[in-house]
């Protein structure tokens with residue numbers, strides 16, 4: 001059980017982050033949810049998780065594109081036994097057309113945020129005598145596709161950061177690993193369907209079957225619950241010697 005642990009999950013008011021928050025809470029952890037917005041519904045999600053799981057859940061607004069706000073998130077959480085760096089955005093365009101502001105935002109949110117949160121969380125984990133860092137990379141942290149230069153650079157980067165974090169904590173009861181999901185049907189994927197339709201001149205169904213799931217031999221989307229279950233496993237005693245590595249949850253993508 002993760003009772004007594006506090007899990008901070010960045011970018012967790014939707015999709016995979018929210019799925020991970022639910023599974024962490026079901027496993028007994030108190031959770032801190034986050035995104036850059038501060039709406040009633042953000043706080044309502046935390047309330048619902050608290051009520052359903054009998055754990056403490058809070059929502060803390062912080063913009064993961066800003067280093068100081070990443071650091072403030074962990075400080076405000078007060079405790080961080082489990083850090084899940086999940087916040088991420090995507091933009092689909094060929095390199096000559098790729099807007100520089102999108103490049104900067106993707107590197108900041110998908111990669112640099114994990115550096116900033118880890119910098120504050122690791123000393124807290126040392127103090128507590130236990131810690132888990134779970135970075136959400138991607139199959140695109142291990143392989144590439146055209147038109148996603150910034151995302152793929154950031155995801156390969158976070159795999160490297162994960163390995164370094166693991167080496168810096170190797171002789172302590174702290175582990176750092178990356179989960180590499182294949183396609184999961186969340187808002188981030190939903191939003192890139194129109195641009196991909198344009199790039200490939202394809203229908204929506206063709207993009208789903210012949211571009212997205214083409215790389216996923218199972219021909220099924222992975223689910224947010226499966227990401228949550230994998231993250232909880234990485235926090236278990238069975239995973240205490242798993243560190244500095246990646247776990248693919250991608251329906252066979254990286255086997256191809």
Ligand code: NAD
Nearest residue numbers: 011012013014015016035036064087088138183184186188
């Ligand atoms: P999503 O769009 O549902 O979730 C992204 C989350 O990040 C949201 O909660 C959003 O509010 C938050 N976010 C965005 N910008 C932020 C900012 N500036 N500050 C704080 N929070 C911010 O998409 P998702 O699929 O759940 O993505 C979650 C993670 O999983 C991302 O890192 C993504 O790259 C990764 N991933 C997703 C897939 C997939 O197929 N869906 C595959 C591989 C990896």
